[in-house]
Amino acid sequence: MFIATLCLSRRLSMALVAAALAGAFPLLASAQPYPAKPVKVVVGYSAGGAVDAVARTVGQAMSVSMGQTFVVDNKPGAGTNIAVKSVIAAEPDGYTLMMAANALAANMALYQPAPFDAERDLVAVSLIGRVPVVIAANASAPYASIQQLIAAARAKPGSISFASPGNGSTPHMAVEFFKRAAGISLLHIPYRGGSQALTDVIGGQLPLVAVNALEVQPHVKSGKLKVLAVLSTNRSAIFPEVPTIAESGFPGFEASVWYGLVAPAATPKPIVTRLHAEVQKALQTKEVRDRMTAVGGEVLPGSAEMFAALIRSERQRYEKLVREANIKPD
Incomplete structure (x- = not known):
């Protein structure tokens, strides 16, 4: 009786071990070094x-x-x-x-x-x-620097409008931060994306646009737009001649x-x-x-x-x- 019981116990133990190993095989197969797929x-x-x-x-x-x-x-x-x-x-x-x-x-x-x-x-x-976010103007706009824009905005509060890729977009937020830092009022005109905003500013419907540096680059090269300021701590590699907002009288300001x-x-x-x-x-x-x-x-x-x-x-x-x-x- 003892021997029979012992053999049964061994067979049961071996079965449990086999079941445990069988359950572990999928886990072992999936434990490949990361990354194992795209x-x-x-x-x-x-x-x-x-x-x-x-x-x-x-x-x-x-x-x-x-x-x-x-x-x-x-x-x-x-x-x-x-x-x-x-x-x-x-x-x-x-x-x-x-x-x-x-x-x-x-x-x-x-x-x-x-x-x-x-x-x-x-x-x-x-x-x-x-x-960096940049503030750019139509080539014929009456201001060639951020200081001139600030002076014009202070002379006629709320009379100068700017386009952005949309309400709450990063460029829109960047200009809102800038407005508070400069103590000026600008009228925001939101678009659904930067492309149409740029088109209307180039066409003269609006004087200013806020977008990232990449989007404005080709239009600056063609002479249709001019960058007034780069809203970053360092000068932009694609607009090295344009002063940063910090260099324009706002040390510590940054919006990228x-x-x-x-x-x-x-x-x-x-x-x-x-x-x-x-x-x-x-x-x-x-x-x-x-x-x-x-x-x-x-x-x-x-x-x-x-x-x-x-x-x-x-x-x-x-x-x-x-x-x-x-x-x-x-």
Whole structure:
């Protein structure tokens, strides 16, 4: 009886071990080194814009470094909220990322109730770089510098209008910050995108436009527009002759379009750490640096914590501006 019981116990133990091993095989098979398949980088804007260009450039550098394809997935709409929500809802496995910009911080104040909480729902992977917002004027406008614009605006408050890509867009917010710093009043005319805004300013319907440096570059080259100021701490590589807003009498003022990579909040720490390291490596390559220079910007190496702090501070800054200026999204 004892021997029979012992044999039964052994057979039962072996069966349990076999079952455990069988259950572990799928896990062992899936535990391949990251990344084991293509990585999707969501962009909340249409293809061809600055954010899309940065995502593709950085993605290509990371593809070479990590030996896996990085595919850009453009999801425009709702001020990038559609794209952000799709990333928040994605599996937190490192295979869905987002190339985010200022809207990630601004939209939490612009849209009520807030569509998401970036600090809770996403994890900052790495800051990529920034491109300055510029204030440009029609070639025949009666001011050739930001000081002349300020003087004209003070002489006739509210009489000078400026176009932007839309209510709550980064260029719109940048000019709102500038208006407060300069103590002037300008009339905002929102458009649905920068293209039509630029067309109307070139055509003379409006005297001013606020856009990122890349969008205005070809029109400045053709002589149809002139840049009055670059709203950044450093001069732009594509407009080296144009003074920064700090050089124009506003030290410490800065309003740029920044770019950074984020992932779903529950993405494993080792994957986030690996991605951060790979982004830092990509930012050192000539291809990425040249591309950022070509769009009028600069790379910004740094820690993931630095990027998280930027998102937090930008959120607070935009919340105050939206409240005080009563800005509503399109």
